[in-house]
Amino acid sequence: MFSDGNWAAILLTVKLASIVTLLLLIISTPIAWWLAHTRCRLKSFFEALVALPIVLPPSVLGFYLLLLMGPQGVVGQITQALGIGTLPFTFAGLVVASVFYSLPFVVQPIQLAFENIGENYLEAAATLRASPLDRFFSVAMPLALPGFLTGSVLGFAHTVGEFGVVLMVGGNIPGVSRVVSVQIYDYVEALEYGQAHSLALTMLLFSFVILLLLYTFNPNRRTR
Amino acid sequence: MIKQMLILLSGCALLFGLTVARAETVQVATAANFTAPMKQIAAEFEQRTGHRVVLTFAASGKFFAQIQNGAPFEVFLSADASKPQKLEEQGWSVPGSRFTYAQGSLILWSSQAGFVADDSPDILRSDSVKHLSLANPKLAPYGAAAVETLQTLGLYERLAGKLVQGENIAQAYQYVFSGNAQLGFVALSQVMKEGKLSAGSGWVVPADLYTPIRQDAVLLNRGKDNIAATALLDFLKSAPAAAIIRSYGYKL
Numbered sequence: 001m002f003s004d005g006n007w008a009a010i011l012l013t014v015k016l017a018s019i020v021t022l023l024l025l026i027i028s029t030p031i032a033w034w035l036a037h038t039r040c041r042l043k044s045f046f047e048a049l050v051a052l053p054i055v056l057p058p059s060v061l062g063f064y065l066l067l068l069m070g071p072q073g074v075v076g077q078i079t080q081a082l083g084i085g086t087l088p089f090t091f092a093g094l095v096v097a098s099v100f101y102s103l104p105f106v107v108q109p110i111q112l113a114f115e116n117i118g119e120n121y122l123e124a125a126a127t128l129r130a131s132p133l134d135r136f137f138s139v140a141m142p143l144a145l146p147g148f149l150t151g152s153v154l155g156f157a158h159t160v161g162e163f164g165v166v167l168m169v170g171g172n173i174p175g176v177s178r179v180v181s182v183q184i185y186d187y188v189e190a191l192e193y194g195q196a197h198s199l200a201l202t203m204l205l206f207s208f209v210i211l212l213l214l215y216t217f218n219p220n221r222r223t224r
Numbered sequence: 225m226i227k228q229m230l231i232l233l234s235g236c237a238l239l240f241g242l243t244v245a246r247a248e249t250v251q252v253a254t255a256a257n258f259t260a261p262m263k264q265i266a267a268e269f270e271q272r273t274g275h276r277v278v279l280t281f282a283a284s285g286k287f288f289a290q291i292q293n294g295a296p297f298e299v300f301l302s303a304d305a306s307k308p309q310k311l312e313e314q315g316w317s318v319p320g321s322r323f324t325y326a327q328g329s330l331i332l333w334s335s336q337a338g339f340v341a342d343d344s345p346d347i348l349r350s351d352s353v354k355h356l357s358l359a360n361p362k363l364a365p366y367g368a369a370a371v372e373t374l375q376t377l378g379l380y381e382r383l384a385g386k387l388v389q390g391e392n393i394a395q396a397y398q399y400v401f402s403g404n405a406q407l408g409f410v411a412l413s414q415v416m417k418e419g420k421l422s423a424g425s426g427w428v429v430p431a432d433l434y435t436p437i438r439q440d441a442v443l444l445n446r447g448k449d450n451i452a453a454t455a456l457l458d459f460l461k462s463a464p465a466a467a468i469i470r471s472y473g474y475k476l
Contacts, residue, residue, distance in 0.1 A: 066399075066404060067402055069404075070402045071403040072402070086404060088399075089388045167391055167395075171357075171388030171389055171390075171399065172390075172391070173387070173388060186362060188285075188289065189283060189363045189391075190285065190363055191285065191288065
């Protein structure tokens with residue numbers, strides 16, 4: 001059904017989305033926890049910052065990431081000083097860009113889940129002399145599990161569906177940055193509509209099934 | 225005397241009113257590489273005729289698909305010769321309206337001054353080049369010409385691992401402009417203004433190293449009865465337009 005090139009694109013996309021989701025869970029958890037509990041005045045500022053990728057066109061995000069990570073950009077200067085070189089046109093660069101791009105889709109569900117727990121359970125645990133870390137891992141985490149689940153699924157799916165940013169910073173290199181969405185775009189542009197259909201239909205079904213599973217099995221919804 | 229002048233004036237106004245009434249708007253799909261010259265040509269055309277030109281810029285392949293799906297374009301300036309021909313074969317354009325409005329030139333360009341020698345492509349052999357940017361050869365004629373050039377020079381195999389592809393020639397340029405790629409094959413029209421390189425350094429690829437990039441224009445069915453569309457195509461063939469086109473490094 002798929003050519004070698006298409007399989008390579010599919011594998012690359014799955015690899016990218018998996019790594020990005022994992023990184024996002026690690027990065028988003030403290031951010032979400034802080035946002036859920038802080039009384040800092042800057043809370044709205046950071047919430048807005050995290051939510052930016054939702055409203056920004058990927059071309060804007062991609063363009064700025066390209067400039068930032070380029071040889072003259074701040075990030076580019078740092079990576080060059082560290083001896084890594086510059087990030088555009090590398091798989092690592094794609095991971096960094098995707099993390100920014102999918103951040104709100106993971107932070108927001110987890111933040112919401114943390115907020116919904118409320119202080120009661122945590123305070124009860126504290127009176128039973130549970131340490132802050134213990135409270136977090138044995139009380140907050142299990143209670144917020146649906147949020148983590150939603151966050152990972154959305155983060156994964158959103159990264160798979162990413163296009164504009166990858167196109168801007170990726171350079172369309174097979175095995176490095178030619179993900180499924182870019183491959184489909186190439187087929188459409190080259191008027192190879194048949195090839196485009198097989199991949200595009202797979203993408204459509206994948207996205208639908210993911211969302212269907214999410215809406216069917218999300219415990220949050222069932223209790224409502 | 226005053227009466228005669230008034231009559232004359234009202235006559236002028238009437239005439240003026242007539243020409244204004246005849247002013248039409250034309251929707252033009254323009255290949256990305258022809259952006260700068262076309263803006264200038266359109267401005268000149270609007271000034272001379274009073275017609276209005278609405279320009280849209282994108283990759284030719286995208287326009288091709290859009291036109292086939294009912295996009296409201298009346299004139300199509302493609303980056304190649306094959307898409308206008310296909311459109312004519314499929315009955316989307318007015319037969320016999322097709323002509324070559326420009327012939328594109330390729331340049332090996334860097335945004336750094338003095339990086340590329342203007343008389344040799346030797347820099348391609350240098351290890352200091354980590355990324356060489358070009359337009360997707362499958363989609364963009366300039367990308368195909370770049371690959372052909374590398375093959376003629378016998379450097380394609382050697383550089384294959386360093387190639388980064390822009391979706392179209394505009395993106396290939398962006399990669400070089402931002403310094404993310406040290407070098408790239410771009411359209412001469414992107415870096416040339418009034419007959420000179422506007423920035424950086426470059427080697428204009430000799431025309432015998434790649435198949436000529438013929439860029440054809442065509443009158444689409446939707447523009448068949450629009451006088452502004454036919455007038456614009458006529459203007460594209462005129463000497464003033466040719467001068468603008470040449471000043472951006474195109475051949476005719």
